[in-house]
Amino acid sequence: MIIVLLGPPGAGKGTQGERLAARLDVPKIATGDVLRAAVRDGTPLGLEAKAAMDRGDLVPDAVIMGIMKDALASPSAAKGAILDGVVRTTPQADGLSQTLASLGKTLDAVLLFEIDEDELVRRLSGRTTCDVCQRPFFGRQPGEACEEGGQTGTLVRRKDDEPEAIRKRMQVYRDQTAPVIDWYAHHGANMVRVDALGSLEEVEARMQSALGL
Helix, strand or coil: CEEEEECCCCCCHHHHHHHHHHHHCCCEEEHHHHHHHHHHHCCHHHHHHHHHHHCCCCCCHHHHHHHHHHHHCCHHHCCCEEEECCCCCHHHHHHHHHHHHHCCCCCCEEEEEECCHHHHHHHHCCEEEECCCCCEEECCCCCCEECHHHCCEEEECCHHHCHHHHHHHHHHHHHHHHHHHHHHHHCCCCEEEEECCCCHHHHHHHHHHHCCC
16 A cells, blocks of 8 residues: 655654554655655766756756655555655645556655644644754753653754744645645545644544554
């Protein structure tokens, strides 16, 4: 099963994506993770991505989709994958569609996490992030230690988690994602909407119910 995750920053799609991946026994593939791995491993596409980043340019969609194709073609993704952050614009939606077709795979669902903007601002403005493992925490203060993954880091509050920055990110998300939703609707995708307000367990239950799991 191949599922694309959509939703505003802080809606919890990454965490729920991990739970869904575990439930389905498939990998969760995030654009940032596979991009960093390709750069680290020095693959041809990774070198192209690094060259773009070194110039201060955005990594071209064609390079990102090439890296995603390699990830989706790997044995670990034989039964499917949960795709997080792969589709943010309509060209990326179209690129992913072509990539899946070239691999003989199909998109089973687009999982859209929905949440009120005021709740999102409240949630994200209380978030801290480990400066080493990048794991987000809620209800913990900047300066506290993080020892996840066997490394010691320090919790920090990112500038883009300030309320005004969050609202700007939400506007960018709306501008980019509304056309993506329309694109998938036009192409007959199975769009599954999930209310992302509530505890992790409550949202997970809604997500699984919506997907018929």
